[in-house]
Amino acid sequence: MASTPSPHTTHLHSLISSSTNHNKPSNLSFFHTSSNPSSFKLIHSFSTSFSSTISNVLKTADISLSRDLNGFVSTPKPTILVSEKLGEAGLDLLRSFADVDCSYDLSPQDLCAKISLCDALIVRSGTKVTREVFEAAQGRIKVVGRAGVGIDNVDLQAATEFGCLVVNAPTANTIAAAEHGIALLTSMARNVAQADASMKAGKWLRSKYVGVSLVGKTVAVMGFGKVGSEVARRAKGLGMHVIAHDPYAPADRARAIGVDLVSFEQAIGTADFISLHMPLTPATNKVFNDDTFAKMKKGVRIINVARGGVIDEDALVRALDSGIVAQAALDVFTVEPPPKDSKLVQHENVTVTPHLGASTKEAQEGVAIEIAEAVVGALNGELSATAVNAPMVPPEVLFELAPYVVLAEKLGRLAVQLVTGGSGIQSVKVVYKSARDPDRLDTRLLRAMVTKGIIEPISDTIINLVNADFSAKQKGLRISEERIIVDSSPEYPVESIQVQICNVQSKFASALLENGDISIEGKVKYGIPHLTRVGPFSVDVSLEGNLILCKQVDQPGMIGKVGNILGESNVNVSFMSVGRTVKRKHAIMAIGVEEEPDKDTKKKIGEVSAVEEFVFLKL
Numbered sequence: 006m007a008s009t010p011s012p013h014t015t016h017l018h019s020l021i022s023s024s025t026n027h028n029k030p031s032n033l034s035f036f037h038t039s040s041n042p043s044s045f046k047l048i049h050s051f052s053t054s055f056s057s058t059i060s061n062v063l064k065t066a067d068i069s070l071s072r073d074l075n076g077f078v079s080t081p082k083p084t085i086l087v088s089e090k091l092g093e094a095g096l097d098l099l100r101s102f103a104d105v106d107c108s109y110d111l112s113p114q115d116l117c118a119k120i121s122l123c124d125a126l127i128v129r130s131g132t133k134v135t136r137e138v139f140e141a142a143q144g145r146i147k148v149v150g151r152a153g154v155g156i157d158n159v160d161l162q163a164a165t166e167f168g169c170l171v172v173n174a175p176t177a178n179t180i181a182a183a184e185h186g187i188a189l190l191t192s193m194a195r196n197v198a199q200a201d202a203s204m205k206a207g208k209w210l211r212s213k214y215v216g217v218s219l220v221g222k223t224v225a226v227m228g229f230g231k232v233g234s235e236v237a238r239r240a241k242g243l244g245m246h247v248i249a250h251d252p253y254a255p256a257d258r259a260r261a262i263g264v265d266l267v268s269f270e271q272a273i274g275t276a277d278f279i280s281l282h283m284p285l286t287p288a289t290n291k292v293f294n295d296d297t298f299a300k301m302k303k304g305v306r307i308i309n310v311a312r313g314g315v316i317d318e319d320a321l322v323r324a325l326d327s328g329i330v331a332q333a334a335l336d337v338f339t340v341e342p343p344p345k346d347s348k349l350v351q352h353e354n355v356t357v358t359p360h361l362g363a364s365t366k367e368a369q370e371g372v373a374i375e376i377a378e379a380v381v382g383a384l385n386g387e388l389s390a391t392a393v394n395a396p397m398v399p400p401e402v403l404f405e406l407a408p409y410v411v412l413a414e415k416l417g418r419l420a421v422q423l424v425t426g427g428s429g430i431q432s433v434k435v436v437y438k439s440a441r442d443p444d445r446l447d448t449r450l451l452r453a454m455v456t457k458g459i460i461e462p463i464s465d466t467i468i469n470l471v472n473a474d475f476s477a478k479q480k481g482l483r484i485s486e487e488r489i490i491v492d493s494s495p496e497y498p499v500e501s502i503q504v505q506i507c508n509v510q511s512k513f514a515s516a517l518l519e520n521g522d523i524s525i526e527g528k529v530k531y532g533i534p535h536l537t538r539v540g541p542f543s544v545d546v547s548l549e550g551n552l553i554l555c556k557q558v559d560q561p562g563m564i565g566k567v568g569n570i571l572g573e574s575n576v577n578v579s580f581m582s583v584g585r586t587v588k589r590k591h592a593i594m595a596i597g598v599e600e601e602p603d604k605d606t607k608k609k610i611g612e613v614s615a616v617e618e619f620v621f622l623k624l
């Protein structure tokens with residue numbers, strides 16, 4: 006195991022892959038700025054120099070998975086523990102390669118007892134792969150395979166710390182989940198489950214179970230990803246009007262199937278049915294709560310085949326009791342299985358299924374094959390396209406790039422927060438200014454970090470060096486790169502990094518360039534990442550804590566006014582910088598703050614007469 010990582014190396018650890026695939030072309034492109042003779046063009050598949058750099062890194066890394074796996078592969082037969090039911094085709098594939106131990110329904114203690122004898126573990130959503138499991142494995146376990154999409158039952162941080170690769174099977178159960186969503190939608194609308202139960206209890210209640218029709222009704226699909234878009238397609242086939250909310254879905258993908266992308270408020274305020282398909286992330290945790298139920302159309306019907314945690318379940322019971330929500334159909338729960346006396350499960354207007362979304366024969370066979378291939382490949386030391394974490398690598402390996410790695414992620418994270426919800430991000434450009442010869446500057450790690458910064462806040466996928474390009478492609482996100490050679494010291498790998506998000510609307514119009522792209526730029530100064538440009542405005546603040554960007558009329562006293570408001574609310578200002586394009590016209594202030602200002606404080610800043618716009622950004 007590696008020595009304790011520094012904050013910088015933690016980022017590196019999270020990005021280093023287990024091995025590299027020299028054959029896999031990347032979607033990376035470098036573009037030429039013809040006006041600038043020192044820039045260069047390379048429509049790129051991984052360059053030889055790059056591949057060998059990474060490869061060498063992995064070969065020399067004491068704890069690289071490559072090396073662990075190479076060592077492991079030389080042992081006669083690995084052991085794979087399968088802790089939940091897996092399709093036979095997947096099991097056959099595993100058995101042809103390893104000793105397979107199918108032990109279902111293990112207690113946490115039994116799992117911990119077995120794990121030190123296993124090289125890989127395959128689970129579904131029912132097994133909690135906790136830090137204790139990795140501790141108990143005593144370094145033997147190399148791969149955890151999640152036979153499905155959601156990886157919220159695996160402690161990814163612990164897996165990464167213990168050098169264990171986690172892979173999932175993200176595509177094989179999409180249709181099954183979408184079909185289950187539609188099954189719940191239609192059966193809920195016609196009270197199928199309730200009517201069935203009443204008949205089995207000897208009753209014949211024709212007038213009690215009059216349903217509602219679907220044709221012409223509006224369904225809001227919340228989360229327009231793989232499952233959401235398939236649900237939308239099917240709902241259109243039922244004659245429904247389909248709208249969707251997904252701040253990060255491309256509008257043209259929605260348009261192609263006749264779906265309007267709308268804001269969260271519009272979606273929940275106009276829909277007759279709301280179908281949930283977003284991942285469980287800190288941003289979506291309990292996003293359906295008392296406040297949001299109150300904004301819904303009275304009598305709305307809710308379907309959840311995503312994750313229980315996106316709904317505040319107590320609030321849903323209240324909304325059902327008050328009639329705001331007429332019915333709910335739920336496949337997933339905050340705690341699974343839910344308590345037997347759960348008011349939600351027992352509610353007469355609620356239809357429930359025990360997390361069956363992915364449970365069709367076809368999906369389970371598909372998932373089993375997908376995960377078996379991924380686990381066997383990983384045990385053979387191959388690059389996995391569905392890796393969701395990465396093993397740790399010693400800090401010295403990419404020490405030089407460490408502060409730039411942090412800068413790249415923070416710029417991505419900041420840029421994505423400047424996008425107005427509903428805009429849909431399709432194209433991102435990363436511009437590196439460097440004095441280095443291009444062959445001596447490996448930007449794949451930096452690009453992966455920008456990708457990580459952009460995607461992680463909007464997804465439950467952990468982005469690393471292995472899966473950054475794959476994840477961007479899956480989300481329809483094109484990341485292009487430009488390198489501009491500048492006349493400075495080649496001692497430093499990068500002079501500046503600029504992140505541009507193309508053709509989107511921004512919450513903070515001052516971050517837009519003339520061509521309509523959001524643009525932010527940063528540098529590393531004394532080892533610390535700094536924000537140095539927002540749109541056309543130069544600033545200089547270190548990227549630590551949180552940030553307020555504020556555009557105001559360039560006049561005396563503005564720093565004091567905003568500073569006072571923050572001070573009165575006990576918000577500590579850590580850094581501050583003012584930039585302007587033309588004297589006495591407009592300026593922007595970049596203010597580093599340690600705490601997030603509360604609603605009132607933000608309101609007061611917005612009310613300062615010379616403040617034209619401002620935004621709070623989490624780093």
Ligand SMILES: NC(=O)c1ccc[n+]([C@@H]2O[C@H](COP(=O)([O-])OP(=O)(O)OC[C@H]3O[C@@H](n4cnc5c(N)ncnc54)[C@H](O)[C@@H]3O)[C@@H](O)[C@H]2O)c1
Pocket residue numbers: 154155156175178179182227228229230231232233250251252253254282283284285288289310311312336337360361362363364463464
């Ligand atoms: N019930 C089941 O058995 C079952 C089966 C498959 C998938 N799932 C769950 O369904 C969900 C979707 O799976 P998927 O394969 O479609 O994933 P996906 O990543 O393809 O799609 C998720 C979409 O949600 C969007 N999103 C992120 N944050 C959002 C927000 N705040 N508001 C609205 N949209 C947001 C993303 O941009 C993305 O387009 C996941 O939670 C997954 O675990 C459940």
Ligand SMILES: O=C(O)[C@H](O)COP(=O)(O)O
Pocket residue numbers: 129130131152153154155156178360361362363364
């Ligand atoms: O995230 C998923 O893939 C689904 O929730 C399916 O979970 P399961 O494998 O436990 O059925």
